[in-house]
Structures are given as structure tokens and as C-alpha cells.
Amino acid sequence: QVRLVESGGGLVQAGGSLRLSCVAYGRTFSRDVMGWFRQTPGTEREFVAAISGRNGMSLGYADSVKGRFTIFRDNAKNTVFLQMHSLKPEDTAVYYCNTHPPRADYWGQGTQVTVSS
Numbered sequence: 001q002v003r004l005v006e007s008g009g010g011l012v013q014a015g016g017s018l019r020l021s022c023v024a025y026g027r028t029f030s031r032d033v034m035g036w037f038r039q040t041p042g043t044e045r046e047f048v049a050a051i052s053g054r055n056g057m058s059l060g061y062a063d064s065v066k067g068r069f070t071i072f073r074d075n076a077k078n079t080v081f082l083q084m085h086s087l088k089p090e091d092t093a094v095y096y097c098n099t100h101p102p103r104a105d106y107w108g109q110g111t112q113v114t115v116s117s
Helices: none
Strands: 003-007 010-013 018-025 034-039 046-051 058-061 069-074 079-084 093-099 111-116
Touching: 003 093, 018 034, 018 111, 034 069, 034 079, 046 069, 046 079, 058 069
Parallel strands: 010 111
Antiparallel strands: 003 018, 018 079, 034 046, 034 093, 046 058, 069 079, 093 111
């Protein structure tokens, strides 16, 4: 019955900003480490960022996004966010949230981010 629903993706020009949201349904995730992941067609899913549970502290970022992306959460709303700045065409991907490490049965449909040059 757990469902993770990502939203906020879209088309943006290089250098622009976007904020992604991940709402969890079915149970409370306030004690879980959460993460963002992304995937392009024909490639494997890669790690983007992770955040701790109750304290909401960043646990690290992929080198490719460090300094540009920020992960944060609102446990009262069972929601995790990814704030993206200075977007590059290579950031184009489908973005997913999950626990970290991810659980196979928690993957949702993701949200598409497309960055034009």
C-alpha cells in the first residue's frame, strides 16, 4: 500500500531552476533516510542526493550536482524535496525518490526533467 509520488518536473532552459516534490502515502517516513535518484533511457538509475530522517540533515550529493542541488524535507507533510539550480542539459532525466538504500517495491513513476540548451 506504500506509494511514492513524484511531481514538479518539466521543461526548463539551461541555467534555470526547478523544485521537485515526493509525497509518500501508506505510512509515515519520518524515521527513514530518503533519497533522490535519476535515470535516462537505456542507462541505470544513479544516486543524486540523500537526507536523514528526524533531523533532516543532508547525507551527501553526487559530485555532478554538488553545489547546485539541495535536498530537504517536511516530515509533517511526509514530503521530500529536491531544489535544483543552474540546471544543465546533462541533468535531463526521469527523477525518482525512494528510501536510501532504495527498496524495490517503492519505486514510483518518477517525474521528467528536461533541460534545453
